[in-house]
Amino acid sequence: MKVTINDVAKYAGVSIKTVSRVTNNEPSVKQATVDKVNEAIKALNYQPNLAARNLAGTKSYAIGFIYDNPNAYYIIDMQNGILSACKDKGYELVIHPCNAKSENICDELCNLVKHSRLAGLVLTPPLSEDPKVLKALSEIDANYVRIIAGEETKVGDGLTILVNDKSGAVEITQHLIDLGHKEIGFLSGDLHHESTKERLQGFKHALTKNKLKLNKDYIIEGKYSFESGVAGANQLITLENRPTAIVACNDEIAAGALFAARLAGLDIPNDLSIVGFEDSPFSRQTWPKLTTVHQPNTEIAKVATELLIANRREQHTTLSKTFTPEPVLRDSSASPHKQ
Template structure:
């Protein structure tokens, strides 16, 4: 027979109400009792009756919405959300979508109704779609947004904020402190706010150092390996100085840049320093390893999910603090002082 909540309580030596509080992630239970209850749940392979909980007015699943070309980012987000869902007794519904489609709002509303999700985790660029955000708020559908920025961009929270601008500033300062004055920035997809924030951090660092921001050294593109390859070739075909350093908007672009540079006989980092962003596997699958900014995507996803579960369980409209993450500069072998 399947274990019951009373079986768990008996094995853990606590009341069944304490077990219920642990399952519902209530903060009133001490850490010691939480450990005992979770061990008992694991030993008995106890599964909470989520359908019964749904009948009492709550829901049993969380939806993860994404439209992102970076597969490593999506996998990390999925991993973090799933871990927190598993710990809290929720199912995870993964819903890829096209953020630019005219029918996105209707698609999401239908999915929420059909699947009875308790709330949504929104990642860029879906989290920047204000038409969708306003519709979700109007329908009182709970959500947490992961967005780029150091401060909330609007009133539709709660947010997990990624300070891409400050991290990009730190990478650019690293180039400048090495002695680089001629730098190129390779953009990602324009509809991603992270692209704009990272570009703004790059510009601000140059301006603060008294270095001219040259529009011809800011190249549009996409968050892809091939985009890095094509833009290095574009720079080579200019027939002018290639610059001494390249800041790519993510590691995938940077890896493509490194590949094409070495194929063209350009020594990295002696003749050309390259940095990426995010610390994805791409940054460690190249030689030399890429200088980058480490973004803790699994932790970010876990935190966003924990915030959402708190929203779902809340019976009152209580303001929730937004959380800010700043990716950390990781200096590796792909950047050095320019060799004259």
């Protein structure tokens, strides 16, 4: 038979109302009582009826995941992280893909919050970086957390998860420079993503720090896609003085660049080193496997959701956490081939 709230109350030796207050994460319950009820929930494998909770109370127990991103691996990692936190805290997940460039995006998200009775939103780039979206959500007093690229200076008000893409780009570019590369290309992602700008800044910073000249012909604008990596790499490897290494804005772009380079008869990494960013499955599915920068997207999403739920109970105005991606060295980078 299905375990009920009555069974949990009896097992823990408390009232049904107390069990309800614990499962609703109300802050006024003594910690000893919370521990006793949670022990009973675990022992009986009790699953609260979240739909009933949403209908019966004034509070909602659903978190919205808002995204506009073509990278399926990124979306899955984020979804898994949010789900993990939701399960721990007794919340459901509502997934809402959308078009960040839509003229009606602000109305769309505000209506979603109101009609779906969401407890909060996890906003990912580029929506988390759009001032119009943030202003509209703040005006309806929506609870949201932003995942954005940047450093501590970009925190501002509210809940923010910062991903220090610039630092990761500096480190991966420095890796290539330490190997002896001086002619290094850069394949950009979508320019309306702040991560693209941060990674390009990190690339340029590493060159400047090592007193290497920036060749504008080596910086190719593109999108976060395999096809963009193919097109961008073809531009670079057909230059009369082609670079000996390429920094790609993410692993999907890097995989496309590697495909194009091998199709052109280049040996990776002896003729050309290629590195990516994010450490997605793309980086491990290529041959050779990609040197990249590890970005813990599942953990980032989990922490973001935990901040969101905690803020709902405690009403903090500003909370932030910074993640700094770090290089993962594999087989696609080596010292430049000596003629």
